[in-house]
Amino acid sequence: MFSTLLVLLSVATLGCALHLPVDPEFLLKKGPINNRIVGGEDTPIETIPWQVSLQRLGSHACGGVIYSKNIIITAAHCVYKKNPRIFVRVGSSTSKNGGSVIKVAKITVHDRYVNINNEKTEYDIALLLLSSPLEMGPTVKAIPLAESVPHDGAAVLVSGWGYTETEESPLHLKSVYVNIVNREECARAYNTEIIKATICAASPWKGACNGDSGGPLTYNGKLVGIVAFGPGMCGTPGKPVIYTDVVELRKWIEEEAKVLSSA
CATH class of the missing domain: 2.40.10.10 (Trypsin-like serine proteases)
Known part of the structure; x- marks a missing residue:
């Protein structure tokens, strides 16, 4: 019981370090962090026609x-x-x-x-x-290109046919909301420089995964980013996904x- 509590507190700390919402349901999730898009939903193409x-x-x-x-x-x-x-x-x-x-x-x-x-x-x-x-x-x-990057913490939508928590080749298009993370916090998470032509977004156990690369990150119906790749893919807690900055x-x-x- 004590060891389980330590694990939950550690995960919560990772989320808080990036100012990301961590709810009790997330803390009770079990399983490997790889290849997971928890919270992603089947999405009709009419909703994301681009x-x-x-x-x-x-x-x-x-x-x-x-x-x-x-x-x-x-x-x-x-x-x-x-x-x-x-x-x-x-x-x-x-x-x-x-x-x-x-x-x-x-x-x-x-x-x-x-x-x-x-x-x-x-x-x-x-x-x-x-x-x-x-x-x-x-x-x-x-889709029109955004004129400015959303504010820190803004909910942005990422979509694609990439890996989910249960499938490596899902048939149906899925989407999930993640949150913009400022460049300084993103750089600290990776202990490396984050160039101006990239933006970061994350939400624990949610986000882009293998196969989603190249897809859209959108805000209010405008394109703000393109899915790149790296250790933060697949919703890894504490590691935001890095996107190519369309605004820049x-x-x-x-x-x-x-x-x-x-x-």
Whole structure:
């Protein structure tokens, strides 16, 4: 009994250190911290019509976001030096069927992108040019880019077909709310510098996991971040997930999208 109490207090301390809500139900959760998105719910594509699935060899590989009728935003590590035969499924709540599947014709990766030992990325963003334009509708919509980063503690929505607490390849699109963590606290959690082109968000036992990379982090219907990856994935308590900051890279997105669309 005493040892169990110590464990619960330790977990609570991790959450409090990041000013995150820790409720009794969370403290009583059991199981490994890896591959968990506790609190995530099945979400119809009509609710997140800008969400897409990047597919390789007919299977879901990463998430992505509709920027325009012919441009998709995703994470650079999802496409950098990978199989060039990438397709995008749009307009479906499931990753294996429905909607439309369109081939990617060209890829632009940020020229400052770096992957550090598969544990940390910087400027982790890429744009994909589709081989044919999307047909917009209730299940296929572009998302506007945010003009400012949400305030610390703001509830932001992350979504995708990544690992859950029970599945490695979930069929249905899921989403969950997490909270913005300021850059200083995020840096302390990782004991490393957090560059300006990234933002952090976390909530104990909730968040993006394997397979959600490249997907959207949104606030009030606008895109604020792109899922990157690192030790904080899968809701690891005390380790926020690091996202590529769309607000900071807004100019790059707009300029490169114009170049790519005219190619």
